[in-house]
Amino acid sequence: MKLTILIAEDERLAREELAYMLAKEPDIELLEAAASGTAALALAAKHKPDVVFMDIEMPEMDGIQAAQRLAADADTEMPLLVFTTAYDRHAIEAFRLGAVDYLLKPYGEERLGQTLARIRSRAALRRAERQAAASGAGMTKPVASFTPPKRDxxxxxxxxxxxxxxxxxxxxxxxxxxxxxxxxxxxxxxxxxxxxxxxxxxxxxxxxxxxxxxxxxxxxxxxxxxxxxxxxxxxxxxxxxxxxxxxxxxxxxxxxxxxxxx
Structure with a gap:
């Protein structure tokens, strides 16, 4: 099953470079790209992507604001988010919004590969949850999570x-x-x-x-x-x-x- 990805990036060269790198992956389908936060919201509503690569510094509405709008939309499932930026000062806010990753520009293929591995893992978990909900096969007993040993x-x-x-x-x-x-x-x-x-x-x-x-x-x-x-x-x-x-x-x-x- 292919992952649909929306790139939101206002710089044309950066947008094209990321699209080129992602297009090499056989399980990825690239959607129409956005050049602003406002356009990203409109395209996300239209295409319902699995993943959004969201630049932070964009005109009209920045990536953090756009992500907050996506998170507030109760009618659609929040896409997996990857923030891309040349600065690290927004990292804390990005992870508060549940970002899968935070990519600092310029990023290479190895670093992008790590991000894609996280995306695939999270996407597989989402699909399993949807299938369980659809079949009514949700667990009847809670599964105890592992907690590291603790001494008082x-x-x-x-x-x-x-x-x-x-x-x-x-x-x-x-x-x-x-x-x-x-x-x-x-x-x-x-x-x-x-x-x-x-x-x-x-x-x-x-x-x-x-x-x-x-x-x-x-x-x-x-x-x-x-x-x-x-x-x-x-x-x-x-x-x-x-x-x-x-x-x-x-x-x-x-x-x-x-x-x-x-």
């Missing part, structure tokens, strides 16, 4: 004694030479021989590795700020306003989890 307490060596720490007190941990320094919300720190991976496994789903040298409590994040080249900084709560680097690879997953998506 940690036992940390502190000299000659052992200290019991509540997991919610842990703000972040940082890798040092041959140890890990654990920072608590009240300002205390402890050095432990446990690795970041071990701490992550013990603390569970509420903690996240934004960078190979850090583990942070998602509840401790106050704000996320773009840095450069697709990376971000996470500002933590508290008087110190600690700034933790978030790698480009980890940024999308962290934003997805903070947005409450499954």
């Amino acid at each position: 307490k940690l036992l940390i060596e502190d000299g000659s004694r052992m200290v019991v720490i509540e997991a919610r007190q842990c703000l972040y941990a940082v890798k040092e030479e041959k140890s890990t320094r654990l920072h608590l919300a009240d300002g205390r720190t402890f050095v432990t021989k446990q690795t970041l991976q071990e701490l992550e496994e013990r603390l569970g789903a509420g903690f996240f590795r934004p960078h190979r040298s850090y583990l942070i409590n998602l509840d401790g994040i106050e704000a996320i700020e773009p840095w450069f080249n697709g990376a971000y900084n996470a500002l933590l709560k508290g008087p110190g306003r600690t700034c933790i680097p978030v790698s480009r690879v980890a940024a999308k997953e962290m934003i997805r989890r903070l947005s409450g998506e499954e």
Whole structure:
């Protein structure tokens, strides 16, 4: 089954380049393209595409506004969204709108291939859900989702004694030479021989590795700020306003989890 794709892009060369790259895929059917957010809405209503590649900076109505209009239309199913832009400052808003991906221009075939893999996976899930609904074969019992193990307490060596720490007190941990320094919300720190991976496994789903040298409590994040080249900084709560680097690879997953998506 082919995926129908609508490209919304006001720059002709960028529009044609993306169309050329997508046209190589045998399971993709390209629809009439749009040069503005307003045109994208009209064409989406007419063709009901499976996917919209939405540029953000467009005349009349930008891509974020157009996506919000699509999401608000209760009469039609929201198409899968991929935002395309030369800037990374809209990433948080894009993922709040449920975007499948966020492509920074210029993008190559390998990066586009990753996006298409995500689109195909999401589209296959949608088709399965539609078939189940149509046949009345929906599950009668909820399927338990996997939840990473979680410990409410940690036992940390502190000299000659052992200290019991509540997991919610842990703000972040940082890798040092041959140890890990654990920072608590009240300002205390402890050095432990446990690795970041071990701490992550013990603390569970509420903690996240934004960078190979850090583990942070998602509840401790106050704000996320773009840095450069697709990376971000996470500002933590508290008087110190600690700034933790978030790698480009980890940024999308962290934003997805903070947005409450499954």
